[in-house]
Amino acid sequence: MRVWAVANQKGGVGKTTTSIALAGLLAEAGKRVVVVDLDPHGSMTSYFGHNPDALEHSCYDLFLNKGQVPQGLPGQLLLPTSDDKIALLPSSTALATLERQSPGQSGLGLVIAKTLAQLWQDFDYAIIDSPPLLGVLMVNALAASQQLVIPVQTEYLAVKGLERMVGTLAMINRSRKQPLPFSIVPTLFDRRTQASMGTLRVLKDAYPEHIWQGYIPVDTRLRDASSKGQTPSQFDAKSRGVVAYRHLLKHLLAQQLVAQQVA
Numbered sequence: 001m002r003v004w005a006v007a008n009q010k011g012g013v014g015k016t017t018t019s020i021a022l023a024g025l026l027a028e029a030g031k032r033v034v035v036v037d038l039d040p041h042g043s044m045t046s047y048f049g050h051n052p053d054a055l056e057h058s059c060y061d062l063f064l065n066k067g068q069v070p071q072g073l074p075g076q077l078l079l080p081t082s083d084d085k086i087a088l089l090p091s092s093t094a095l096a097t098l099e100r101q102s103p104g105q106s107g108l109g110l111v112i113a114k115t116l117a118q119l120w121q122d123f124d125y126a127i128i129d130s131p132p133l134l135g136v137l138m139v140n141a142l143a144a145s146q147q148l149v150i151p152v153q154t155e156y157l158a159v160k161g162l163e164r165m166v167g168t169l170a171m172i173n174r175s176r177k178q179p180l181p182f183s184i185v186p187t188l189f190d191r192r193t194q195a196s197m198g199t200l201r202v203l204k205d206a207y208p209e210h211i212w213q214g215y216i217p218v219d220t221r222l223r224d225a226s227s228k229g230q231t232p233s234q235f236d237a238k239s240r241g242v243v244a245y246r247h248l249l250k251h252l253l254a255q256q257l258v259a260q261q262v263a
């Protein structure tokens with residue numbers, strides 16, 4: 001299994017859309033994918049037609065055993081999605097009680113890593129949709145993953161949020177054997193606006209080694225896909241957004257090869 005986290009300490013930047021678009025494209029390529037919704041808002045869970053306010057069992061259950069994960073529990077929590085190659089580990093609103101806990105003291109930092117270890121043979125990829133706050137859940141997402149995708153909305157304020165996320169990553173890296181490779185993904189790009197063009201330039205200057213050279217355009221078909229509960233490529237395989245996500249996936253797979261060679 002390969003594990004990717006999608007994170008940014010800012011909401012509305014395209015984390016959930018990116019997680020689902022990439023999962024859909026991996027499934028289309030024949031991969032078995034588990035998507036993990038670690039955001040207490042449960043957008044990914046809702047996307048696939050499950051109600052995070054009503055679910056009796058969710059990722060929250062994984063955190064109730066002093067950092068240990070009971071054998072078999074992860075498999076029991078999986079829910080179906082619009083694609084039979086994608087399974088969902090759902091969020092529920094109860095997760096919010098964990099979000100702000102300090103990970104150092106709780107001993108709960110590796111719960112998701114242990115969870116995925118149990119699912120290692122059943123899936124080719126895990127994609128973790130992360131919450132916008134630095135707490136136990138974000139730490140779990142980063143600790144479990146081998147590669148990080150940071151979607152950044154192409155508008156001026158977004159650069160500040162990215163700086164914060166990169167700072168968080170530096171902190172997490174101190175307790176990892178190897179630094180976590182990351183790719184910055186410009187999202188919601190509108191070439192007609194100064195803000196989009198200007199921000200893209202700033203990002204490329206500030207993070208030349210980490211920025212993906214493409215961008216995800218504003219594409220209402222992505223929003224339409226979410227209203228139907230389908231992955232973007234199921235909904236409209238030829239839309240501009242999906243075409244851009246295909247390029248991104250290719251880039252991430254190439255990055256992964258580099259990371260494997262170094263490891």
Ligand SMILES: Nc1ncnc2c1ncn2[C@@H]1O[C@H](COP(=O)(O)OP(=O)(O)O)[C@@H](O)[C@H]1O
Pocket residue numbers: 010011012013014015016017018043187188189216217218219220222223226241
């Ligand atoms: N490239 C895009 N074009 C148009 N709408 C988008 C795009 N990416 C995301 N959206 C929409 O923007 C909103 C926020 O995106 P979302 O992926 O939920 O962000 P996050 O998970 O970071 O909060 C959603 O309504 C989503 O459908």
Ligand SMILES: [Mg+2]
Pocket residue numbers: 015016017039043044129
């Ligand atoms: Mg989200």
